[in-house]
Every structure is written in C-alpha cells, then in structure tokens.
Amino acid sequence: MNTTELNNFIVILIYGSLVLLSLLELTNPLKGNKKANACFGMFLFLWSTFWLDEILSLVKGSKVDVHSLLFVQVIQFLTPIIFYFSVLFFTNPAFKFKVSDLKYAILPVIFLANILFHHFVDFYIDGVFQIVFLILILSQALFYTALSYITIRKHKKRIQLFSSNTEGINLNWLEHIIVVIFVINIIFLIYNIFYDANALNYLMNFIFLAVVYFVGCYCLRQKEIYPVEENQVQELISIEDISDDKEEVKRKLISDEELSKIKAALEDLMKIEKPYLDSELNLIKLSQILSVSTHQLSYVINTGFQKNFFQYVNEYRIEYAKILLKDSSSKLSILGIAYESGFNSKTSFNTTFKKITHQTPSEFKKISSGL
Structure with missing residues (x-):
C-alpha cells in the first residue's frame, strides 16, 4: 500500500467514523445531556463534510469539488458555532435562546454576504474575496474556540459549588481536544490555500483520525452533568449565577444567627454521621439531610467556611x-x-x-x- 492509498484509507475511516459518531450522538442511546448530545452530533456531522470532496472523488473515480458549493460553504462555516452550542448545553442544560442571541448570526451573515457578493457582483476582485473569506473563517474558528474554552473553564469551577466528585462531569476531554481540533483545522486551511499541501494532508489526516477516535471514546460515555430533576437543575444553576455575582454574594441570604445555627448543625452532621463517605454526595443531598434549602447551605459553606x-x-x-x-x-x-x-x-x-x-x-x- 503506497502513501496515496494509505491516505485514502485514512480519509474513509475519518469520514465513516464521524458520520457514525454523529448518528450515535443524535440518537443518544444513554438518554443523557439531550440538548448537548444533539448539538454535538450535528457538529460531528458538519465536521465530516470537510472530507466530502475526497470521499466523493474516491467513489466517482475522478476529482469532485463540493466545497465550492454555497450550501456546503455555509454549513461548514457554522461548524465552530454548533460546537460552542454543544459546550453551552453541556455546561448549562437550562440554556434557552433569547433575542439577544441573534448576535451569533452576525459572522455567518457577513460570510454569506461575502460569498453572494463575489458570485453576483462582477467587480468584486477575487483576491479581495479570498482575503475576506480567510479572515472570516479564521475569526470564526478562533473566537468560538476561545469562547468554548472559557465556558468549560468556568464550568469546572461552578460544578465544585454543588458536587463533591467532579471527575466525569468536568468535561476535561472537551477541554483537551478543543484547541487541537481547531488549530489543526486552521493549519490545514492555510496550507491548502497558500501551499501545495499534498504531503501535509497525509500527516493531518492521520492526526485527525487519532483525534476522532479520542472524541468517540469520551463523548459516548459522557455521564449526565446534572443527574437531578429538571427543577433541581434550575436551582443549582441559580446558585452558580449568585456565586458569580459579587454584589449578590455581599447580600445576606440568612441572618448571622441562622448562619451560625446551620453551620453548627452541619459540623455535627459531618463529624457524627459522616455523609462525605458517600461518593455521590452533592449539595442537594446534603441540604435535604439538614432540612435547609440548597441556597442556604451553599451560602453557609461559602460564607461560614470560606470554601x-x-x-x-x-x-x-x-x-x-x-x-x-x-x-x-x-x-x-x-x-x-x-x-x-x-x-x-x-x-x-x-x-x-x-x-x-x-x-x-x-x-x-x-x-x-x-x-
């Protein structure tokens, strides 16, 4: 098997694996993180389209170019946004779109306008189009890579407000691959535009294949981030929001006398009954044992113990x-x-x-x- 044949084999594996993973995520056999898995499945499917040219060329036996099609260009441009939405739903399953979220459509609209302008306006110079095209793609990838990374970092801090064991719900796997995926995409894009990247394509595809299998290994076994009832999810997220608001932290949720009373009861509980030996202990369970609200317990721990x-x-x-x-x-x-x-x-x-x-x-x- 020569290099070309090996590269073709790797391309088939990448495309097939991504399509299969996208279907598994969309069907969501574990029935967890429903919105997040749906978005992540859409992301995987859009990501697979970057190899569509090569797959169709192999099937037809001659070169096929679908990347130049308007529809394909637009959906590929949306890939980083869909990835960000999946991160958003993983970290906040209660997230709902608002009118203000139309800001996410700004770059795609500009991108679409640039393509249409190039197609229908004769005096729009090819060189200018390519520069704007490249800037928009790079801006989109970098912006949503950074935004997704920041969102995950915040999530890792927030889950410590209600969970005693964060392994498995901290989304480390997403944090590890997030930069790798888009950095490789950016390098791949630049080389294909400015250089003869045939030699590079083989190396990139091999790295992509490894990343795809890594993604598959972790995304299919991602446990429910918030394994509680829907109303309890809302309650936990509202506690997270309060903890991020410095002005809210200053406001007393309970009196100093009540704080001291709950604090003493909590210390007695921890020393005598040892609920911390339960590996699944969370803020809701502990608040139910103490017969206080999750907001009150969180406030007592944060304010009374500074932890x-x-x-x-x-x-x-x-x-x-x-x-x-x-x-x-x-x-x-x-x-x-x-x-x-x-x-x-x-x-x-x-x-x-x-x-x-x-x-x-x-x-x-x-x-x-x-x-």
Whole structure:
C-alpha cells in the first residue's frame, strides 16, 4: 500500500467514523445531556463534510469539488458555532435562546454576504474575496474556540459549588481536544490555500483520525452533568449565577444567627454521621439531610467556611483517609482507602490528597509509618 492509498484509507475511516459518531450522538442511546448530545452530533456531522470532496472523488473515480458549493460553504462555516452550542448545553442544560442571541448570526451573515457578493457582483476582485473569506473563517474558528474554552473553564469551577466528585462531569476531554481540533483545522486551511499541501494532508489526516477516535471514546460515555430533576437543575444553576455575582454574594441570604445555627448543625452532621463517605454526595443531598434549602447551605459553606462545596467535603474525606493510612493494621490498598473515604477513583484521590497535604497518599503513609 503506497502513501496515496494509505491516505485514502485514512480519509474513509475519518469520514465513516464521524458520520457514525454523529448518528450515535443524535440518537443518544444513554438518554443523557439531550440538548448537548444533539448539538454535538450535528457538529460531528458538519465536521465530516470537510472530507466530502475526497470521499466523493474516491467513489466517482475522478476529482469532485463540493466545497465550492454555497450550501456546503455555509454549513461548514457554522461548524465552530454548533460546537460552542454543544459546550453551552453541556455546561448549562437550562440554556434557552433569547433575542439577544441573534448576535451569533452576525459572522455567518457577513460570510454569506461575502460569498453572494463575489458570485453576483462582477467587480468584486477575487483576491479581495479570498482575503475576506480567510479572515472570516479564521475569526470564526478562533473566537468560538476561545469562547468554548472559557465556558468549560468556568464550568469546572461552578460544578465544585454543588458536587463533591467532579471527575466525569468536568468535561476535561472537551477541554483537551478543543484547541487541537481547531488549530489543526486552521493549519490545514492555510496550507491548502497558500501551499501545495499534498504531503501535509497525509500527516493531518492521520492526526485527525487519532483525534476522532479520542472524541468517540469520551463523548459516548459522557455521564449526565446534572443527574437531578429538571427543577433541581434550575436551582443549582441559580446558585452558580449568585456565586458569580459579587454584589449578590455581599447580600445576606440568612441572618448571622441562622448562619451560625446551620453551620453548627452541619459540623455535627459531618463529624457524627459522616455523609462525605458517600461518593455521590452533592449539595442537594446534603441540604435535604439538614432540612435547609440548597441556597442556604451553599451560602453557609461559602460564607461560614470560606470554601466551596467540593473543598469542604473533600477536606473531610482527606482527614478520614489519613486515619486509614496511619492504621498499620489495615489491609486496605491505596485504592481501597480512596473508595472507603468517599472518592470514586484513585486519580481524584491522589490529586485531591496532594493538593491539600502537599504529599501523595503513598508518601504520607510511608512517613506516618516511620519508614
């Protein structure tokens, strides 16, 4: 198999994998993150169209150019926006489009106007069209890449307000691939416009294939970000909004006397009943045990302890893990201690333990045993 044949084989794998993944995401067999998976499925399908020329050329046996078609150009231009919408729905399933969101249509309208102007106005110079065309594509890709990345970073902070275990809902996989996908696309675009990129196409396609399989591995097993009832999702998101509003934080949700009362009850609960040993403990569960609202509990933890929910709960877990690690008679492994302490993976246990104690669990156990 020569280089050309190998490249053709890789192209078939990329296109077929993206179409299959898009169908799986659109049908959403796990029935989770419905709006997000629908948008992500649309993104994957639009992304597959970037290889449509090569696929049709292989089928027909001669060169086919569909990228020059107006419809194809427009839907490909929408790809970064659809990706951003999927990120938006992953991080906020309660998001609803408003009139103000028409701002997302500004660049696509300009892009469409540029293409139509080039097609129907004779004096529109090809060179000018190409420059505007390239600027719009690069602007669109860079803007929505940055916006998606910022949205995910904010999401990672916000989920710590209501979840004690963020692994699996922190969208790390999206954060890792987000820049890679669009940077590669930009390099690919520039080389195809300004250079003879035949040699580069093979390398790019191989990288794309690896990225596609990585995406497939994680997107199909992405668990529900907000595994609660719809009204509870709204409640959690409203808590996130308050936490982001500095003026709201200054406003007292409860009196100082009530804050002290709930704070004392919370400390007694954590020490006696140890609810933190439940790996699925979240703000809603804990507020139900205390018989207070999620807003009140979040306010008590943030104001009374100067911590978020994630920090507060995991500090108790680490203290409990220290006791187990110091117990020389214990037969539990590090992983066993992690599960016993309320963590749902060794990775999250090690990361949290080192962040709080500045030691790994193994190092702490070794020092504690005097070895």
